[in-house]
Amino acid sequence: MRVLIAEDETHLGTILEQFMTARGFSVHIVRDGRAALEQLRTENFDVALLDVVMPELDGLEVLRLIREEPLPPEIIVITGNGTIETAIAALKLGAYDFLSKPYRMAEIEALVRRAWEKRMLARDNMHMASRLQRATPHSQFVTHFAPLTAVLSMVDKIAPSPSPVLIGGESGTGKDLVARLLHANGMRAEGPFVDLNCAAIAESVMEMELFGVEKGAFPGADQRRMGLFELAAGGTLYLDNVGDLDLKVQGKLLRALESGSFYRVGGTQKVEVDVRVVASSTRDLSRMVQAGTFRDDLLHRINTIRIALPALRERIVDIPLLAQHFLAEFAYGRSLRLTDDALSALEKYRWPGNVRELRNVMERAALLATNGVVEAADLPLGAEVGAGVRPTPAQVLSLGELERRHIADVLERSHWHQGRAAEMLGISPKTLYRKIREYGFKRPSGRSV
Template sequence: MRGADALSPIRVLIAEDEAHLGAILEQFMTARGFQVRIVRDGKSALELLRSEAFDVALLDVVMPELDGLEVLRLVREEPLPPEIIVITGNGTIETAIAALKLGAYDFLSKPYRMAEIEVLVRRAWEKRMLARDNHHMQSRLRRAAPALTFVTQYAPLRAVLAMVEKVAPSTSPVLVTGESGTGKDLIARLLHAHGSNPDGPFVDLNCAALAEALLETELFGVEKGAFPGADQRKLGLFELAAGGTLYLDNIGELDLRLQAKLLRALETGSFFRVGGTQKVEVNVRVIASSTLDLSRMVQAEAFRDDLLHRINTIRIALPPLRDRVVDVPLLAQHFLEQFGSPVPRLSDDAVTVLERYRWPGNARELRNVMERASLLAADGTVSAADLPLGADVGAGARPTPVMTLSLAELERRHIAEILDRCQWHQGQAAELLGISPKTLYRKIREYGFKRPAGRGDKA
C-alpha cells in the first residue's frame, strides 16, 4: 500500500493569510516535489479539507473567518483527516499545548526555516501512511477467517455461483433474492471478496432490524446539533463503506421516504447527513437482498419502481433447500464438521429423514438442527432420533403432502413449531426463522398465537 503512495506526490494544503509569505512557501514546497494548494482564510481551508484529500495541512493560527485552531478542531472530526502542522507568529506554550491537545502533529513558530518545514511535512506524511497501513492491516485481521465457500453440487446453483464470480469485479448494484436462510448474506460476501477492492470495508445493515426513525441516521449519518441528543457528528454506513461494499439486507423493509433518499444517493454518489448542508461524496458498491417479491410491492405502491430498476442491474436468485435435495447430506456433513470434534457421521436413517424434510428455514435451519444433533450424537453417529424434525418424516415415512396446504398455513405451522421448540424464547426463534424479532412479534399477533401457561416472556 505504501509503495503505491510513494509514487504519488505528497498532497499539502497551505492556509496562510500573509500573501507574500504564503507565495514563498508555496513556491518552495512545489519545487521540492509536493502537490500544493494554498488558501488565505480559515473558512476556505476548512471547505477544501472537507472536499479534497490532503496528506498534510499547514495552518496559520491567525486567519480571517476561522482561526487555525478552530479549523484543526473541525477537521479532526472528519474520517481519516490529514496530519496538521500549526504555525503562528506569536508562539506561546499555551497555544502549542492547545494545538497538540486538538490533535496537531506539531507546532511551529515564525520565523521558521524552509528546510524545517520540509522535514516536518515529510515526517507527518510518514505518520499518516503508517496510520493508514495499520488501519488496512487491522481490517484484514478482522476479516481473517476460513475461505468463503458455498457448499453445493446442485447444477442450477453452481451456475448461479459461476455468474457471481463473473459479475463480482463490476461496480454495478446487485439484488439477491431468495427465501430466508438460502444464503443471501454469503453471496453478498462472495461478491465483495471477489470484487475489485476486496480489501475495502464490507458494511452490512439489516433494514428489518431497526426502527424506521433510526434507519436514516444509521445509513447517512447525522451532524452535530441536528436534533436533541445529537451532541457530535456520527458517520453513516454509506461513509463507513467508502471504497468497499454496502450490503442492505431486507431492503423491502425501508419506507418510501427513505427509499427516495437512497435512490438519490445511488444515482449521484452523494448525499447529505441528517441536519447537514455539506454534500458528502462516496464511492460505494451497493448489494441489496430481499425475501419479499419487490415487483409485487411496486404494484402495491409499497416499493419505488425506479429504485427497483436501480438495484436490479444484476439479479441473483437463490433456490430453496427443498429444491436442492442432493445438497442436504452434503451440507449436513459440512455443518457437523464445524460443530463436532471428532466429527460425527450421519447414519443412513438420518440421511433419509434429512432428505424427506421440507426445510422451510432452508440452510440456516439445517445448520441449527445439525448443531443440536452434534451434541446428542452417541458413539460418533447422528441417527434419526437425534433430529427434531417430527415423526412424519421418520424412517419409512412418506414426505408431508405440503402441496395441499396454503403458503400462509405452512408459515403458521412452521412458526408455531419453532416457537414450541425454543420454548417461546422469541429471540432464539427469530434467529432460527431468519427474521427480525419485530417481524416475529407481528406474525405472532397476525396468527393469534397464545403463549402456553407457565412460560414467561423471553426475548
C-alpha cells in the first residue's frame, strides 16, 4: 500500500511518517501542496493524506486538481481548525473522509486501510468491466480474397452454435477478430466476451485466473475471487495461444469443458457455468500432441469446428485495399494517398507480422507523410522489398524523435485532453504526463504543462 503524506508541520509529519512506515505502508512525505500535486501526477499512490493549510497550494485545491486525473488515489483531508463547511467542501470534491487535529494514530491507520480497500474494489471493478464490455468487434475484415471470404461466410454460419471453435493462423492474421465476430453474431451476443492470452500469464497463477480462488485457500487469499470462466457465464471465453497452457491446467480445462463445472482453487463447492469456448493458436497443436506437450483429448474437445486464416502474403490482392483502409484510419481528416512505388513496395514485402504489421506500417507512414503523399521511401520495410527502396533520413529517425513526434501529433488531435491522448497512445496518463515534461511540450496557450 503506497501512501503520500502532505504535511507542512515538520515534527507532526515525521511522526506520522514513522508510524505509517512501522505499520508496513510504503510512505512518501512532502511539505507543500505543489510538491504533493507533482508527486500524485507522476507516481501511483493508493491513499493520500492532505493537510488543508499548506504553502503553495492548499489541500482542497490539490484535491480538486487531482480528482480530475484518471484513477486518482483515495484522499483523506486533515485540518487543524476543522469546520463543518470545510468538511462538506472536502467531501463534495471527492475526498474519502475528513479528520480534524488532534487525531489518534490508530484512527489514521484504520481510515487509511478502509480507503485502500475501497480503492482496490474500484480497481477490480474497472478491470472486470474492461474485460466484460468488449462484446462488439472494434473493426472488420477488409478483403477481396475469395478463400478468406469463404472463411467469413463459415463464421456467420457457425456463430449461433454453442460448439467450441479452434482458430489457427500466424500471428497478426485476425484470430482475435474472428473470435469477436463469433461472439457478436451468435446467440450469446448480449453476454460477456472474456479473453485470456494464455502466453501472457505465469503457469503458477493460470489455474486461479481461469477458475478463481476461495478465501483462505492460501496465505494472502483474504477474499473469494471469481475466475474468467465465471465471468464469462452466458457468453464467450476466448483462449488465445491455448497451446501455451501447461499439461496440468489443460487437464482441468478439459474437465470443465466436459462437465460444464469446476471447483475454485481451494474450494469444495462445484461451480456450474454455461460458456462457449473459442480457442486460437499460432502453433500446430497436432504436432504438440505427438510431442506430448498438448493433450489429445483436449484438442478433440476444442477442435469441434476449425477455422484457418491465411497469411497476408497469400492475400496479395488485399494489400492495396488494406493499406488504403489503414491510411484513411490514421489520416484524421487529412487527405493522404499512396504512390505507385509505395504500393509496389507493399506488395513485394513478405509481411511476417501479417495484417497487424501492415497496420503499424501505415500508422507510421500517415504520421510522417509529406504534403499528403506516402512514398515508398516512407515505408519502414527493410531490405526485403528489394533495391527499389532506399533508406532515407525519415526511415532512420531515432526512436526518441519518432516518439516525440507521435506524442505531439496525438496531443494535437486530442485537443490536449490528456486522458484521451493516453488512451490513443496505449500508455497510462502518468506516463504521458512524464513524457510531456520530458519533451518540454507546452499547451497551445503557451502555458507550461
